[in-house]
Amino acid sequence: MSATPNAIDAITAPVSSPGEKFFPKFEVTPELTAKAQELVALYPEGKEQSAVLPIIHHVQEEFGYVSPEAMPWIAEMCKSTPIHVAGIVTFYPGIHRKCPGKFHFRVCRTIACALSGGEELLPYICSKMGVDPAEMTDEEPMVVSPDGLWSLEAVECLANCGFGPNVMVNDTLYSQVTRGKIDEIMAACKKELAAERKEAAAAKKEAAAARKEAKAAAAAAEEAPAPAPAPEPETKKPAAKKATTKKAAPKKK
Amino acid sequence: MSDITYKPGKEPHPRETRRIFRNIDREGYDPSIKCFMKDGGYETLKKCLKMEPADITNEVKKSGLRGRGGAGFPTGVKWTFIPKGNTKPVYLVCNCDESEPGTFKDRFIVHQDPHQLIEGMIIACYAVQAHYAVIYMREEFPEAARIMQNALKEAEAKNFLGKNIQGSGFDLQIVLHRGAGAYICGEETGLINSIEGVRPYPRIKPPFFPAAIGLYGCPTIVNNVESLCQVRQVMLMGGEAYAAEGAQRSPGTRIIGVSGDVKRPGVYEIISGSITYGELLYDICGGPRIGRKFKAIIPGGASAKVMRCDEILKDRNPDGTVREMTIFDVPMDLDSIAKFGSMSGSGGVIVMDDTRSMPKVLNNLNRFFAWESCGQCSPCREGNPWMYKLSTRICEGKGSPEDVDLLKSVADNICGRTVCAFGEACSWPTQAFTTKFREEFLALTKPINALKAHSAETAEARKFLTRED
Numbered sequence: 001m002s003a004t005p006n007a008i009d010a011i012t013a014p015v016s017s018p019g020e021k022f023f024p025k026f027e028v029t030p031e032l033t034a035k036a037q038e039l040v041a042l043y044p045e046g047k048e049q050s051a052v053l054p055i056i057h058h059v060q061e062e063f064g065y066v067s068p069e070a071m072p073w074i075a076e077m078c079k080s081t082p083i084h085v086a087g088i089v090t091f092y093p094g095i096h097r098k099c100p101g102k103f104h105f106r107v108c109r110t111i112a113c114a115l116s117g118g119e120e121l122l123p124y125i126c127s128k129m130g131v132d133p134a135e136m137t138d139e140e141p142m143v144v145s146p147d148g149l150w151s152l153e154a155v156e157c158l159a160n161c162g163f164g165p166n167v168m169v170n171d172t173l174y175s176q177v178t179r180g181k182i183d184e185i186m187a188a189c190k191k192e193l194a195a196e197r198k199e200a201a202a203a204k205k206e207a208a209a210a211r212k213e214a215k216a217a218a219a220a221a222e223e224a225p226a227p228a229p230a231p232e233p234e235t236k237k238p239a240a241k242k243a244t245t246k247k248a249a250p251k252k253k
Numbered sequence: 254m255s256d257i258t259y260k261p262g263k264e265p266h267p268r269e270t271r272r273i274f275r276n277i278d279r280e281g282y283d284p285s286i287k288c289f290m291k292d293g294g295y296e297t298l299k300k301c302l303k304m305e306p307a308d309i310t311n312e313v314k315k316s317g318l319r320g321r322g323g324a325g326f327p328t329g330v331k332w333t334f335i336p337k338g339n340t341k342p343v344y345l346v347c348n349c350d351e352s353e354p355g356t357f358k359d360r361f362i363v364h365q366d367p368h369q370l371i372e373g374m375i376i377a378c379y380a381v382q383a384h385y386a387v388i389y390m391r392e393e394f395p396e397a398a399r400i401m402q403n404a405l406k407e408a409e410a411k412n413f414l415g416k417n418i419q420g421s422g423f424d425l426q427i428v429l430h431r432g433a434g435a436y437i438c439g440e441e442t443g444l445i446n447s448i449e450g451v452r453p454y455p456r457i458k459p460p461f462f463p464a465a466i467g468l469y470g471c472p473t474i475v476n477n478v479e480s481l482c483q484v485r486q487v488m489l490m491g492g493e494a495y496a497a498e499g500a501q502r503s504p505g506t507r508i509i510g511v512s513g514d515v516k517r518p519g520v521y522e523i524i525s526g527s528i529t530y531g532e533l534l535y536d537i538c539g540g541p542r543i544g545r546k547f548k549a550i551i552p553g554g555a556s557a558k559v560m561r562c563d564e565i566l567k568d569r570n571p572d573g574t575v576r577e578m579t580i581f582d583v584p585m586d587l588d589s590i591a592k593f594g595s596m597s598g599s600g601g602v603i604v605m606d607d608t609r610s611m612p613k614v615l616n617n618l619n620r621f622f623a624w625e626s627c628g629q630c631s632p633c634r635e636g637n638p639w640m641y642k643l644s645t646r647i648c649e650g651k652g653s654p655e656d657v658d659l660l661k662s663v664a665d666n667i668c669g670r671t672v673c674a675f676g677e678a679c680s681w682p683t684q685a686f687t688t689k690f691r692e693e694f695l696a697l698t699k700p701i702n703a704l705k706a707h708s709a710e711t712a713e714a715r716k717f718l719t720r721e722d
Contacts, residue, residue, distance in 0.1 A: 039639065042428045043387065044342075047469060049450035050430075055391075055433055090450050093432030093624075094392040104394075110354045111555055112512035112603055114617050146447070156436065156621050157354045158393050160514035161601065162519045167372040 011086055018148035019099040023064035028073055032062070035052040048079040052088055056095055065096040071175040087204070090136075101144050101151035103189045105129075106168040106237040116176075118165035124179050125152055128186060149193070150186075266521060266537045273482045274522040275628035276366045284400050285381050289368035295413055297489045301376045302421040313484060314491030317504045322348055322439075323475035323554060323599040324674075325503065325587045328484065332381050332474060341471040345383040346448065347374055349390040349478050350432050350439040354555035354621060358520055359478040363390065363397040367404035371427065371466035371569025373481035374423055375413060376488055386427045386645040389444050392434045401429055407458045436625035439691040440673045442467075443473040443627065454629040455673035477599075479508060500526030500586035503619035505646065509585065511538050513604035523585065531581025534604060545606040549690075552590050553598025555618055556678030558685035559611075566593045574673055595685070611690040612697055615682060618643040630671040636663050637679055644683075646707065647694055653703035657694045661687045 021194040036055050055077055059070050066074075066089050072082045089095050108120050126133040128228045129150040131143045142153040161177035169185055176184075263278035265271050276282045276292065289295070301309055314329030335343060347370065351359040363371055367641050370388075390398055405427055408414045416424045428446055437443045441458035445468045451503025476484075483505055487495045496504045507525045511518050516539030523533070530550065534540065541547050547562045560580045568576050583589050590597045605614060623637040643660045646652045664680035664687075687694060706712035 016317030044469065046304065047449070050448055052450040053431065053433060056433070066614065080450070084451075087452055088450070091627075092392075092435050094432070109553075109617075110621050111354055111614065111617050114603065115513050115603075115609070115614075138620070155393075155434070156624055157352055159351045159357045159360050159391070161355050161357045161603070162510055168393065173396070 008083065008086070011090055012071065012082075014068050015098040017065075017099040017144050018103040018146055019064060019144045019151055021148050022102040024062070026059070026063045026070045026073075032058075033077070036074075040078060045229070048077075049084075051078045052080060052085060053092075055119060055236075056089065060096065065099040096142070098144070099141065100142065100153070102149050102193065103186075104170055105150065105152045106155045106158070107152065107158070108158040108160075108164065108166045108168075109154050110161075112161035113158075113164035113166055116164035121167070121177065121179070121182065122152070122154060123163055125182055128182065144235045256532075268523065268528060268532070268537055269521050270506055270524050270527075271481060271522050273508060274361065274520070276367070276369070277361045277520075282365070284365060284367050284404060286368055286404065286411060289366070290411075290448075291495070294368055295372055295411075297324055297415065297485055298372050298375055299381060299419060301488055302419055302423065306380050306382055308490065309376065313380070313487055313491040316487040316495040317502070318480070318483050318487055319496065319503050319587060320477055320601065321483065321507070322478035323353065323596075325597075328476060328480050331464060331476075332377075334462060335381060335472040336465055336475070339472055342385065343381050343383040344468045344471055344473040345374065345378045345381060345386040346441075346444065346468065346475045347478060347481055348389045348439065348441065348444060348471060348475055349388055349394075350441050350444060351478070352391055352600060353599050354556050355510060355551065355603045355620075356599040357510045357512075358600065360394065360397070361520060362478055362482060363394060363401055367397075367401050368408065369482050369485065370478055371404060371408050372412070373424060373483075374427060374486035375385045375418070375477060377474070377484050379423055380484075383474070384426065386425065386426050387448055387468075388427060388429045389432060389438070389448060390429060391432045396400055398429060398431055405429065435627070437627040437673075439578045440675065443471060443673065446550075452627075454627055455675070457672055466562060471652065499524045500584070500588070505588035507585065507587075507600055509533065509600045509602060511602045511604065513602075514542060514547075514606035514609070515604050516540055516542060524629060526584045526586035527587070529582055529584050530602075531579075531604070533585060534581070538604075541606050545608060547604060548607045548609060549605045549611065549614075551601075551603040551605075551682075552580075553596045554601040555603070555621065556597050556681055558595040558681045559689060560593070560595055561591075561689050564689070568592065591693065610648075611686055611693045612648050615686040616641070616648050618682045619679075622675075622682075626675065626679070630676070632667045632670045633676050633679060636667040639663050640679075640683055643650055647697050649698055650699070651702055651705070651707065652698040653700055654695055654698045655703055656698060657687055657691065660694075 035058055038053040039058065040048050040051040052074065055067055055074050057064055059074065071085045071089065075082045075085045089097060105125060107118060107122055107125065121170065123133050129145045129152060131145050131152065135143045136154060142151060144151040158168060160166045160173060160175055165177050167174045167177045173183060174181065258280040259265065260278045260280055282288055310329055310332050318328045319325045320328050349359055349363060351357065374386055390401065405414065412419060414425055414427055418425060432438045432447060435453055437455065438447045438453050441463055442454045442458065444451040445463060447453035448468060463473045463475055465472060494536060499505055503525050505525055506522050506711060508520055508522045510520045515534060518538065521537055534547065549562060550560050551557055552560060562580055564579065566578050567578065570576050583593065587597050619641040623641040626633045626637045628634045639661060640663050643656055647656055660683060664683035667676050668680040670676060706715050
């Protein structure tokens with residue numbers, strides 16, 4: 001008897017997605033709590049529940065989607081219950097229960113965009129992303145590519161009807177999109193990813209170098225126990241800066 | 254006005270009158286407060302803060318300004334619905350959940366001229382004595398949310414928001430609240446529920462409108478973005494001057510968004526009633542694409558009833574004689590089109606030419622409404638997917654002639670049987686398309702299809718009822 005899941009368990013069951021590797025796993029940090037409290041403070045006293053959407057938006061921005069673990073925390077923050085938060089999460093189409101890809105494409109398919117060829121873009125984008133268009137159903141309009149880089153969602157009206165077809169990639173709206181423009185957008189996304197990876201690699205290298213230096217310094221400190229030589233350069237630096245600003249000031253006059 | 258230059262290719266049409274859209278696509282204009290104040294921004298507010306709140310409401314009432322969200326309710330009258338002797342706090346909510354397909358006017362205001370909206374909101378808040386206001390912005394405007402958040406900060410730094418605004422003793426806080434992609438949040442009570450943090454099911458309205466019992470059970474005024482910008486315009490021009498311009502029953506300017514099969518789709522600001530649909534589509538929008546003809550027009554957002562371009566409309570002249578005309582002769586104000594069974598709504602004109610299949614257009618709309626129904630009332634929740642199923646079946650050539658009547662009958666039975674206006678919004682397109690383009694629907698159907706099972710379950714159930722030979 002206990003093995004059969006009820007409807008609520010089914011709603012809050014985790015849905016795995018290849019997009020997850022591009023987002024951090026949900027974790028409650030002091031910064032996150034502080035941000036949530038800041039959002040709650042925007043609303044009148046005793047109306048903490050109003051902050052449920054803003055907090056969900058923040059969680060989605062940070063972690064890509066609203067995971068089942070996040071719901072009780074959100075409920076705690078806005079003095080509500082987890083089931084209430086689940087009710088909100090399942091209502092809105094703009095809230096994801098499944099992690100989207102690194103680059104989330106939203107293609108409008110409502111009347112005005114459909115008249116200008118928005119629906120014909122969907123199969124093309126699917127083939128470019130390497131996803132099966134049949135996976136996209138009316139119940140679950142979002143598909144994620146196997147590498148987690150791309151996701152595609154067919155949405156209703158993006159409110160730019162005069163200039164269709166409209167496609168939104170993450171937070172940017174592209175209008176009058178053609179197949180050629182899709183290629184361009186995807187190439188730009190790949191470039192962005194490469195640049196980000198390069199930056200991350202550089203940051204990693206720097207961190208590694210810093211660690212090495214720290215190790216060397218520690219080793220040196222062990223060899224010759226000199227009392228704290230570190231603070232000296234720190235005090236020197238601001239003094240040097242001040243000197244330069246002083247020099248610059250008369251020039252302006 | 255002549256000193257304003259617009260970005261190349263974005264110049265307004267000579268027949269346009271740019272008031273609300275004055276700074277849209279203007280050369281060298283950015284959404285910062287500096288730019289807005291250089292242009293005379295917040296001067297109207299300073300003037301208004303010296304007036305009595307009731308005088309502002311009277312001025313707006315005198316102007317005859319009607320809401321631009323779709324229903325066209327007089328804005329000033331709405332403000333007076335706050336119960337007399339009210340002791341609860343009053344709230345003002347700006348409805349920026351622009352989600353009616355075909356409407357895309359507010360997008361430009363919140364992206365390019367956010368301070369115009371903020372000034373209008375402060376004036377409105379002062380008039381109704383609200384000290385807390387919310388801008389409900391749709392989730393699909395992330396860029397606008399950032400611009401607006403920044404604009405609110407700028408306004409607060411200059412003491413147009415916060416405590417004791419410009420030394421008038423009036424306090425106001427404006428909060429930006431983002432939706433999450435639900436069409437129903439454009440309905441004012443659904444929107445209020447969404448701000449309260451519960452599922453945005455619309456509330457039962459009569460006898461208590463949000464102006465009496467709204468957000469957190471307190472009097473709440475919900476106004477559209479364009480309406481609030483028009484409030485600023487009214488106070489700038491004076492109520493009487495505003496009322497003197499445009500159509501008698503819907504004065505001022507209107508922003509019309511044209512989409513679909515025209516040469517130059519886009520947004521145009523015109524004096525209400527100054528031009529007809531024909532002039533809009535042929536003169537301003539450049540007519541149909543080469544080699545095509547106009548076939549149908551949806552005059553006021555997806556939920557308005559469709560109009561046939563070759564339909565003869567009969568109107569009565571003031572002397573009692575009957576005048577025959579087409580949709581192209583109908584003036585563009587809020588009421589004229591209502592005489593012919595449609596509505597001007599939020600000003601989103603969707604045009605279809607003779608290459609379009611009307612059943613397919615309806616099928617697209619039905620999918621939209623089936624997807625966006627909130628699920629509170631069963632006629633709408635069950636009826637919309639049913640209508641979508643039926644129109645899909647017809648489009649796929651699997652429908653029977655009876656299905657067309659069934660489709661209309663489902664729509665007839667949703668209309669008027671729901672809590673909010675979504676019931677009407679979803680059934681009007683189906684009612685209009687199936688009556689006005691009936692022959693197109695029938696052409697796709699086959700009588701034999703009535704005997705066929707449409708799903709595996711029906712086939713199974715019918716197994717013993719039909720003879721194989």
